[in-house]
Each structure stands twice: as C-alpha cells, then as structure tokens.
Amino acid sequence: MSSSETSKRxxxxxxxxxxxxxxxxxxxxxxxxxxxxxxxxxxxxxxxxENRVRIWVDTVAKTPRIG
Known part of the structure; x- marks a missing residue:
C-alpha cells in the first residue's frame, strides 16, 4: 500500500x-x-x-453590529 492510500482522508x-x-x-x-x-x-x-481539503463553517462568532 502506498503512503497516499494509508494517509488520513x-x-x-x-x-x-x-x-x-x-x-x-x-x-x-x-x-x-x-x-x-x-x-x-x-x-x-x-x-x-486529492490535494485539497475543505473546512465548512457556519457559525457566527461575534454579534453583528453597525459600525
């Protein structure tokens, strides 16, 4: 098995x-x-x-405010 086959996915x-x-x-x-x-x-x-990983986010971290 090659290293790419055993690498974390x-x-x-x-x-x-x-x-x-x-x-x-x-x-x-x-x-x-x-x-x-x-x-x-x-x-x-x-x-x-196979050279990319996407981290999907959907959380608002701070209160949206004017200014």
Whole structure:
C-alpha cells in the first residue's frame, strides 16, 4: 500500500472545533494538502482534488453590529 492510500482522508473529530484548531490538525496530519475554509452555502466547484481539503463553517462568532 502506498503512503497516499494509508494517509488520513477525513477528520470527524474536528466537528465543533474552531477554524484554527481544524486547520492546525489537518496540517499536522497532512502537510501536503491545501486547506480551503468555506462558508456553508457557498457555491464551489464539484471536481475532486486529492490535494485539497475543505473546512465548512457556519457559525457566527461575534454579534453583528453597525459600525
């Protein structure tokens, strides 16, 4: 089996973690990947890219306010 076949491909343990924590963990496990942080609902291309991992986010972190 090649190293790409045994490398980690999913990180379910990162659900509900911060973006920073998720990016750090993915980079620690797979420094070869390009990380994209994407807001849930954003349109993205559908092609499969074995060099990319998307971190989907949908939480408002601070109170929206004018100013």
């Amino acid at each position: 999913e990180w379910p343990e990162l659900v509900c973690r911060t973006i920073k924590e998720a990016k750090e963990k993915v980079k620690a496990d797979r420094p070869d990947l390009k990380i994209e942080v994407v807001t849930v609902g954003t349109m993205v291309t559908q092609e499969f890219d």
